[in-house]
């Protein structure tokens with residue numbers, strides 16, 4: 001079987017789990033290289049790997065990799081996206097909220113032959129949302145509830161002087177559209193961006209974000225009203241140990257997404 005080479009940018013809560021899973025063996029995929037902030041830390045993290053990948057600068061990844069998976073902070077997105085897209089790679093972004101203000105990258109990918117595959121990530125149901133969006137969709141909403149520590153530090157909260165660390169009761173800290181949610185909470189609601197891209201776009205997708213001391217899981221509920229169906233779906237994600245903002249399922253979703261790129265039998269659209 002032909003193998004595709006994979007490069008991962010960022011070995012944090014998502015990237016390291018994904019790297020480990022690929023190193024353990026996924027038919028048709030080979031982890032060829034990683035790009036990291038701290039090479040020594042990465043060497044330590046990958047000590048037990050069977051087949052250690054190269055550690056390269058982001059710009060050099062496309063020389064070794066067919067597929068580039070971004071698992072880094074939002075600030076690094078543009079550099080990774082540009083390198084992957086200019087080289088015509090398959091680009092899989094975790095920080096997909098960063099695509100919303102950069103949709104010109106999709107046009108550029110059309111020219112270079114690159115593909116951008118947005119994973120379902122910490123969300124659910126994007127297959128059904130995409131199907132509904134082939135027909136008429138009236139509304140799409142997402143309500144995100146996180147334990148306050150999973151929202152702390154978001155630029156929107158800092159700009160508006162909202163301190164979530166001291167709240168005793170659930171508090172709605174944002175209501176607006178997915179475009180503004182992704183800008184205000186770049187490390188918290190990539191799910192809203194993915195939902196928007198699957199459905200009716202970031203301006204029409206409405207978002208509520210709650211800091212809720214009563215929940216222990218990152219909880220996302222999506223509601224879709226369409227001419228084909230009405231959907232209400234909730235996912236309750238266990239926060240990962242390494243980064244409480246990120247649900248554990250995210251790395252698994254990326255792994256499932258990569259498998260879907262090469263598997264003979266693919267289930268779900």
Ligand SMILES: NC(=O)C1=CN([C@@H]2O[C@H](COP(=O)(O)OP(=O)(O)OC[C@H]3O[C@@H](n4cnc5c(N)ncnc54)[C@H](OP(=O)(O)O)[C@@H]3O)[C@@H](O)[C@H]2O)C=CC1
Nearest residue numbers: 010011012013014036037071072094095121122187190246
């Ligand atoms: N699509 C979705 O559903 C979801 C998306 N996300 C998003 O995915 C992204 C990754 O999340 P997560 O793994 O939890 O984040 P982490 O903070 O756990 O990991 C990010 C990693 O990137 C590394 N890094 C920092 N700067 C660079 C750089 N210049 N080049 C390469 N690597 C770098 C960090 O290294 P160091 O620690 O040494 O600085 C760290 O290892 C985030 O943007 C997050 O918001 C998260 C959850 C769900």
Ligand SMILES: O=C([O-])CC(=O)C(=O)O
Nearest residue numbers: 122188190191218246247
């Ligand atoms: O893991 C989650 O619950 C969602 C998340 O952080 C994101 O969408 O960025």
